[in-house]
Amino acid sequence: MKKILVTGGLGYIGSHTVVALQEAGFEVVIVDNLSNSSINVLEGITNITSTSPIFERLDLRVKQDVVDFFKRHTDIEGIIHFAASKAVGESVEKPLLYYENNLNTLIYLLQECMAHSIHNFIFSSSCTVYGEPDKLPITENAAVKEAISPYGNTKQISEEIILDTCQVSEIKSIALRYFNPIGAHHSAEIGELPVGVPQNLVPFITQTAAGLRDTLSIFGNDYPTPDGSCIRDYIHVMDLAHAHVVALQRLLSVKNTANYEIFNVGTGRGSSVLEVVNAFEKVTGEKLNYKIVDRRPGDVVSVYADTTKANTTLGWKAERSMEEALASAWKWEQKIRNL
Known part of the structure; x- marks a missing residue:
C-alpha cells in the first residue's frame, strides 16, 4: 500500500478524504494540531473503514517538528495538504496569524518534499481566488482577482x-479549487463540526433546526438573483473527497500533462441560499426560523463552477444530490446532539 500524508486530516474535508483514501487501498498518516478539529474524529474514521490511520499531533508551523516527522516517515509517496486556517472574518482581524499558518506550513512541507524526493502534492485551494466572476460558470481559465480577505x-x-516550486523541482502538484462543500458521511460517523459559531450555511441551518441557534440569518434578499439571495455551488463532501483520490491517482500513475495542474471541484450548478433553506425543510420536515438581514461585506453575488475539465480530464463527476447532502448533514447533527 502506498503511504499518503494527509495534513489537517481530522478536519471536515480532510477526514472524509481519509475515509475515501483508505477505502481506495491507501495507507494514511494524519498530521493535525487539533486547533479546529477533534481527536474523536479518528474513532469515526476507524468505525467506517475498520482501519485506524496513523495519527501524529503536530503543529506544522514548528519547522523542526516537520523536519523530524519526515525523518520518522521516510516512505511517504504523496501529500494531500488541508491544514490551514479558513475563517474569512477571522483572517481580516488576524492577518499575520493566517499568513504564518497558511504559508509557512506549506513552505516547510514543500522543502521536505524536495529533501525526501516526495513528488506528488495535492493542494486544497478555493474558488475564493476567482472573487466576483466576470462570467458564469467559472472555468479554470478565469482571472484570479485581487483577494478580498x-x-x-x-x-x-x-x-x-507551489507553481514556482514545481518549475524548479521534480514535484508534481494538483490544486483543487473547491466550491462549497456540505453534508456528511452517510454513516453519520463523521461530519462538519465547527468550533464556536458556524461560518458556513449548512451547519448554521442544522444547528438552528437542532435548537442551538435561535435564528438563521440570511444576508440579503436584494441581490440580482431569482430570489434575491446569494448563489453558490454546493457539493457533497464525499464527492469532494473522491476528487482528491482521483487527483492523487493521476499523479501517482504519471498521467498529468503538466507539473502543476488546476481543477475546479463543484457540481456545476448554482443554488441560492433560500433554495438550500427550502430544500432542507422539505428533506427533513423541520421548519427553520430564519430572517433576512443586511448584506454581509465581501459576499459575492453568484459563484458556480464549470466542471468540464475535471469531468473530462480527471474522469471525476459530482454524483450526490443537494438533498442527499442536506439529509446527511441533519443525520450527523442529530447524532452529535443526541436528538
Missing part, C-alpha cells in the same frame, strides 16, 4: 508558491 490571499499566494 487575507484568507483568500493565502490561497492565491500558496498556488503561486
Whole structure:
C-alpha cells in the first residue's frame, strides 16, 4: 500500500478524504494540531473503514517538528495538504496569524518534499481566488482577482508558491479549487463540526433546526438573483473527497500533462441560499426560523463552477444530490446532539 500524508486530516474535508483514501487501498498518516478539529474524529474514521490511520499531533508551523516527522516517515509517496486556517472574518482581524499558518506550513512541507524526493502534492485551494466572476460558470481559465480577505490571499499566494516550486523541482502538484462543500458521511460517523459559531450555511441551518441557534440569518434578499439571495455551488463532501483520490491517482500513475495542474471541484450548478433553506425543510420536515438581514461585506453575488475539465480530464463527476447532502448533514447533527 502506498503511504499518503494527509495534513489537517481530522478536519471536515480532510477526514472524509481519509475515509475515501483508505477505502481506495491507501495507507494514511494524519498530521493535525487539533486547533479546529477533534481527536474523536479518528474513532469515526476507524468505525467506517475498520482501519485506524496513523495519527501524529503536530503543529506544522514548528519547522523542526516537520523536519523530524519526515525523518520518522521516510516512505511517504504523496501529500494531500488541508491544514490551514479558513475563517474569512477571522483572517481580516488576524492577518499575520493566517499568513504564518497558511504559508509557512506549506513552505516547510514543500522543502521536505524536495529533501525526501516526495513528488506528488495535492493542494486544497478555493474558488475564493476567482472573487466576483466576470462570467458564469467559472472555468479554470478565469482571472484570479485581487483577494478580498487575507484568507483568500493565502490561497492565491500558496498556488503561486507551489507553481514556482514545481518549475524548479521534480514535484508534481494538483490544486483543487473547491466550491462549497456540505453534508456528511452517510454513516453519520463523521461530519462538519465547527468550533464556536458556524461560518458556513449548512451547519448554521442544522444547528438552528437542532435548537442551538435561535435564528438563521440570511444576508440579503436584494441581490440580482431569482430570489434575491446569494448563489453558490454546493457539493457533497464525499464527492469532494473522491476528487482528491482521483487527483492523487493521476499523479501517482504519471498521467498529468503538466507539473502543476488546476481543477475546479463543484457540481456545476448554482443554488441560492433560500433554495438550500427550502430544500432542507422539505428533506427533513423541520421548519427553520430564519430572517433576512443586511448584506454581509465581501459576499459575492453568484459563484458556480464549470466542471468540464475535471469531468473530462480527471474522469471525476459530482454524483450526490443537494438533498442527499442536506439529509446527511441533519443525520450527523442529530447524532452529535443526541436528538
